[in-house]
Amino acid sequence: MSTKLRGGRVRDGLKAGGRRPRLSLNFRVLLREAIFGVNDGLVATVGLVSGEALSHQSHGSIIIAGLSSVGAAMVSMSVGSYLATTSQNDWVRQQIRQQQEDIARQPHQEAEEVEDLLEDIGIPDPVIPDVRKTITASRPRWLKFMVREALGVHPSHEETPLVNAITMAVAVVVGSSPPIIPFLLPISTIWARDLAWALSIMAALVVGALKGKFTGSALWKSSLQFAILASLSATVGAAIGWALGLLGA
Template identity: 30%
Template sequence: MTLVQEHVAEQHHHHRDVTGGWLRPAVFGVMDGLVSNAALIAGVVGGGASATTVTIAGLAGLAAGAFSMATGEYTSVVSQTEMTKAEIAVERREIDRHPEAEKEELALLYQSRGLSPDLSRQVAEELHKNGEIAWRVHAREELGVDPDDLPSPWVAAGSSFLAFALGALIPLLPFLFGFGSITAAVVLTALALFGSGALVARITTRHPLFGGARQLVLGAAAAAVTYGIGHLVGTAIG
């Protein structure tokens, strides 16, 4: 392959963004919203509540869950980012105070990855000629993070909030449109569970049928258990 062919091949080789901080909270939010609100609604229905009570409980579950998810994601990502920045600051101080030791550390790291000792030291020497490049390389190689691409807590919180609200809204829709029976909610939730599981499987390059069936089984089990608990409690206090 010529240099031109290699350049053209590289231009057509793209990777998806796997570090932006939105996919995990979005996926988790939709799934959590679907399963938790479907289970909540099933439990309230199992307890013999009226359609109005079910609707109120479902809306409360949607709001509480969405805010809880957003708050949790924001706090966790902020904490992780703060800890990462603190460790990067330590690394920068060590490079300033002990440049030769840090240079040797980087050279040994490259040797462990297959480079010859001479080439490893040469690479480390070149990288350490620029302090800004040096600490970024150490952060990537030693800490396993990209200091220029840290996840955004606001992106994580926002995607989590919207995803949970969307997922939690689905089992609630039939009650909002006046369907007093849980049958419509069960069918709609089952379709959404299977569809979301299949979509996530496609994103992660797994088989959609497996992903959809897995999510459907897990969600159905959670709703069934909650319905049973609600029914038992409702019968006991009724």
């Protein structure tokens, strides 16, 4: 079976009978969900409040629109994360079952693929037949090898849908906070708007730096990417709000 798979992670618990792997936390996955949620919350909200502020909406209207947007984004993004994770896990299991059936139905062809995979990973030609014989002597071991090398599903655990969804929801709220908080303070709408922009840019720089630290990329480059996205969103939102304000004048 030559199907390739990237993303889902399944524990090596592919015992006889295809027992379902247990779920656990995965820092890489949680980091992905957190970065995605923070970015979505920050960029979408700063654009919204910018547009609302420049379209001459009342302070109260901006707060209502902003909080409504945060609530909708939190629900939408967390549900989307949950459904995406469960769909991915189901697809991984289906691919594993298909691989198991392929081994049972066409063992000779699958054994040849074992040799091809061993050659791909650099096993010396003279020892490939012996290694292949060792792998195919046990169906569970054979399945585990094919799942790892042919499907690209490596050890550890599946992603946990509920944890991913909660992480996404919290990240959206955290990302939405910098542009929303100024409008909850007892200051004028103009001051709140400017403070929202400043806090959003600062938050984008910090989150970008954290992403760079965790992923090993350049801190300045990662920070700049986030800051540019937040700035573009604020600019687009402000332009739309300004244009609507002129039409309503």
